[in-house]
Amino acid sequence: MAALKEPVKIFIVQSLACFETPQQVADAVQQRFGIEIDRRQCEGYDPTKFSGRNLSKKLTELFERTRKDFRENIEDIAIANKAFRLRELQKMYEDSGRNKRVKQNLLKQAFQETDGRITKTDITTNGESLNAAKPTVIELVAPNVKGTD
Known part of the structure; x- marks a missing residue:
């Protein structure tokens, strides 16, 4: 050495x-x-x-x-900045031309860069949510069929 x-x-x-x-x-x-x-x-x-x-x-x-x-000082590294990453994804999206698969992947990546969440707001009335999932009740009724037992 x-x-x-x-x-x-x-x-x-x-x-x-x-x-x-x-x-x-x-x-x-x-x-x-x-x-x-x-x-x-x-x-x-x-x-x-x-x-x-x-x-x-x-x-x-x-x-x-x-x-x-x-x-x-991680913020000194450009790629650690979300705005930089999104701008680069935008450039790649614009440069991808008519390649829909690449565009789809870039859109997915941009979605993930923005925390990958969609904000959902619930509208409530009288303390009960209108968007709350309510159970669906299905009642099965069989016709009068005589068994072969």
Whole structure:
């Protein structure tokens, strides 16, 4: 394993704190810094894993602070915002053209995004609901048939 410089270590710790997988982090390090590292080496920078149990105090504190900030500031992530998701669904709906199956699935998804509920109001009179389900009574009447017993 190659010895990593401090900026690379910080990048790895912060990425892992934001719930990226070790493989995703290893790929990002390759792209950003041009350093090829193994995903197991990345796991060593996650203090929540067994392999990261000996991580320095400084990096452990950075991990905990970054994870706390990440969890508290979830609204900074666009897809976590309902309005953003609905706008994207609207764009996909408009781009789907005449594909009715895709449109139907997008409508269903938009319905679920808006809590998946339809508000039902009951109209009441004298404390009794007009919309309340009342049991239906069915009376079966057999014609006069003589049995063959």
